[in-house]
Amino acid sequence: MFEDQYPGACISCGFLGLINPLHGGSGVLHEFPANNRANGYLAAKTTLWCHRRMANIQSEVDQAEQEIRSRGSFQPQVDQDNERYAAVRRVLCAPRPECVEQGKWYAYIEFFDPKWHYEDWRMMELERRQREWEARLARQAQEAEARRHSLGIWIAMAAGVLALAEVVAAILGAGPGSILGDILSLK
Secondary structure (H helix, E strand, O other): OOOOOOOOEHHHEOOEEEEOOOOOOOOOEEEOOHHHHHHOOOOOOOEEEEOOOOOOHHHHHHHHHHHHHHHOOOOHHHHHHHHHHHHHHHHHHOEOHHHHHOOOOOEOOOOOOHHHHHHHHHHHHHHHHHHHHHHHHHHHHHHHHHHHHHHHHHHHHHHHHHHHHHHHHHHHOOOOOOHHHHHHHOO
């Protein structure tokens, strides 16, 4: 959903979720909805969480919020929510190349929670590995066939050499008066 504008960032990753003790108890990871991702809205007492544990997003948000407040660009009473929203947006929109490189980033699909994204990613990963395995087996079968074909050629060549040797022996003859017979009778 956000991957075109923010490739490899938390805002476009399906593993981003939130823990909200008001919805389903503490420790349950929920979807962080698209509209909240877009505007940075994070309700009180909710915690942003990376399902793959690649980053401590909540502490990064808290740190970004402190930096914004320390600059004094916002008025504390009027813009306190805006500080939080800006901090959330800053952290979520930052690129995370390490997640992409390690295969721990997966495109966000709206209305699905991080667990569903993980299960979908896992299925895709298993299918990819299955295709790689099948390709490796096919390549090994081709190599084995090539070795078998090569061995057949060597056997055919050896048989041809033996047949040629028999023909030569027959032509030269092995009896008395033949070259081969003369060589054999020199004993």
